[in-house]
Amino acid sequence: MIPYDAVAGYSALLGQVRSAAVSDLDRLAASLTGLPVAEQYEALSELLPDLGQRYEVAASKVTAEFFSELQQMQGVRKPVSPVELDPVSRASWQALAGWSTSGKTLAERSANDVLFGLLSGGFTRRLTEAASDTMVENAAVQGGMRYQRVPAPGCCAFCAMLASRGGSYTSWESATRVVGRGQSVEYRRRGGAKETRPRGSQKLGQTFHDNCRCSAVAVAEGNEVDLGAQAEKYxxxxxxxxxxxxxxxxxxxxxxxxxxxxxxxxxxxxxxxxxxxxxxxxxxxxxxxxxxxxx
Incomplete structure (x- = not known):
């Protein structure tokens, strides 16, 4: 069994990445408050991709390091060297900027609420997906691993429902229905050029919602994260x-x-x-x- 405390430590590090990202995003949003919608979108389209990609890289790095620890904890034979993933495209981040500054959205709430509330939710979800994609892709290359969705204390009902399955998500299920994120891990290991293909972790419990703090953890066959009394409750x-x-x-x-x-x-x-x-x-x-x- 993988100790829950080990996963909690990993989740805490990801939490620090998310907190730093939201703080930087808050400063960016504050600098745009009061500007016309068109100018907000133009500024976000230019600045948000750089900010988002920087924190995606950080989330992927933290996860790659934790994957190495998981290999050691589970005594994985012939462990592969974990690889960090490329961030999603600038166009993907620009799409988030366009959605959050749409006229319809701004008509529903104040501009400041949109730029911080909606942007931060979509922003942190992408960081969660970047971390989970890194876990899934490296485990797929390692082979013989399943995936467990580990929720944070006080998680929502949806996450609790998905967590009730334990380590029952297979590598095939976890890598089939996703968005493109550039090079695949296996292709990069062979020294190939950049490519874009479907990959990632959305199939792992279907989805990660805005501000989700769940973690995707790779577990060897017959193993799982020890959730203790939480597992029975879920x-x-x-x-x-x-x-x-x-x-x-x-x-x-x-x-x-x-x-x-x-x-x-x-x-x-x-x-x-x-x-x-x-x-x-x-x-x-x-x-x-x-x-x-x-x-």
Whole structure:
């Protein structure tokens, strides 16, 4: 078992990176308060990518160092040398600038709220994803590892639900549905030129929300992070919500014939109102029930 304190120490270092990033972002936002929207966007498009990429590199470095510690703690044979990842493109950061300074957003809240509240949420989520991408990519190269989502104390219901799975996310699942971040670790190890391809950690529990403090931790087969009493609490909260939500839906099956007289079946869930319920909606309802129970 990997001691929870070891992960807590890693999370604390990432927290320091996030805090420093938010402080710098706050100073940048304050310098733009009161300017016309067009000027805010122009300034952010120029300055935000440099700031964001600098802290992405810092988050990746902290994670690469922790991955090396994880290899030692778990006695990994023939450990690979961890590699830090490239930051996402400037265009990606410019997209965040455009979203946070959109006319519609500014009409809903004051400019200062937008520049600090919305920007800081999106900013810190990207740092969390940079750290998790680094963990996932290096573990994929190492091979034979799974991933565990480790929440911070006082996490939201959604994160608690995902944490209840323990170390059950596989490397294949964790690296399939993502955004591009430039070179892959394996390609860089071979000395290849830069490339952009889908990679990363969004599949690890589906997503990281704004201001999320969860950590993605690579664990060897049969191992996991020792969450102690927290693990039982998370699983019970999830199991109770799951059983309650599933009791409110039923399976329906439609049978139909196509033009070639081939028989087809379509199975789906419906709720008390006879509305179809997707898997994503089921997850959302479970998380909502967990939030209500924790309130």
């Amino acid at each position: 699983f019970k909260a999830y199991a109770d919500a799951r059983d309650e939500i599933l009791s409110r839906v039923r399976m329906e099956t439609d049978v139909w014939m196509d033009r070639d007289k081939s028989r087809h079946t379509d199975s789906y869930r419906v709720d008390e109102n006879d509305d179809r319920v997707s898997s994503k909606e089921l997850t959302n309802r479970m998380a909502a029930l967990m939030r209500k129970a924790a309130a």
